[in-house]
Amino acid sequence: MLESYLTGLVVCGGIIVAIGAQNAYILSQAIRREHHWWSAGICMVADVTLFTLGMFGVSAALMAMPEALELLRWLGVAFLGWLAVQAFYRASRGRVALEAGEFTKRSLKGVLFTTLAVTLLNPQVYLDTLLLIPAVGAQQENATTFVAGASSASILWFGLVAWGGSALAPVLSRPTAWRLIDGVIGLMMAGIALQLAFSGL
Template identity: 70%
Template sequence: MLESYLTGLVVCGGIIIAIGAQNAYVLGLAVRREHHWWSAGLCMGTDLLLVSAGMFGMSAVLLTMPGALEALRWLGVVFLGWLALQALHRATAGRQGLAVAEARGHSVTRVVLATLAVTVLNPQVYLDTLLLIPSVGAQQDSAGAFVAGAGSASILWFSLLAWGGALLSPWLSRPRAWRVIDGGIGVMMAIIAVQLAGGELGGVA
């Protein structure tokens, strides 16, 4: 059982740590202290829900719906491209340094909806959580322990993003520093959008 748990922890951790749309979005919110724990918690919950679904049969359903993944792919390209343009505009136009009071710029509802969009419009999320991770989990002695390990990896990682980004925000309050952050997030989002458009889904969860 412990071996299954550790396998889930390592496999899921290795997949979600790769910088992708979800991670970049949560980190950006955390640095701005903008309802970042809501976003991080939602990412944790969806990871656990999808991995559990994949482990208990949803992967077979996904394989019968290639058209749905294709539609999600192009929706993802459009949405990520929009996020990239927003971040790059902020990077070039500049803005005032960060302050805790600015954290109320976006409502919780808007943050939650944007987090859901970053998650559900990325087909790689489904390939990872409903196919790749469960394919490893199917070889383990305890499916429950494997899912628990995968869920722990998600909780640890997104907690680190939310906590670490917020912790660093006082040192990143200068306009020049935030331009660099926005520029980096914009470039990452643009690269992911291009990868999705080209069908290169690997490693962009």
């Protein structure tokens, strides 16, 4: 059982770290200190739910409906592209300009909606949580313990991103650092969108 748990923890931890869109968005929210724990919580709940569904056979249904993944692919391209444009716009104006004008905290509802969109409109999330991870879990001695390990990895990682971004906010919120972070976030979002558009799934 312990081996299954550790396998889930390590394998899923590596996969979660590689899903850049969620990480970049939560980090930006944490630096802004803008409902970042709610965003992290949404990602945790989504991962735990998808891990569990994947282990119970939803992956087979997903493979039987490739058109659903194709639709998600292009929705993801459009949404991630929009987030990239927003990040580049913020980077071009700089933090000072935002504070003087449009930088006002968004509502919790708006943040939750965007977090759900970043999570659910990225087809890579489904491929990882519903296909790849269950494929590894199926080889484990105890599937339930494997899911527990995978869920622990998600909770630990997103908690770390939310806490770390908030703790470093005084340093990372400086005008130059903020522009650099927004620029990197924009590049990550644009890169993922272009990869989805030209390389497919």
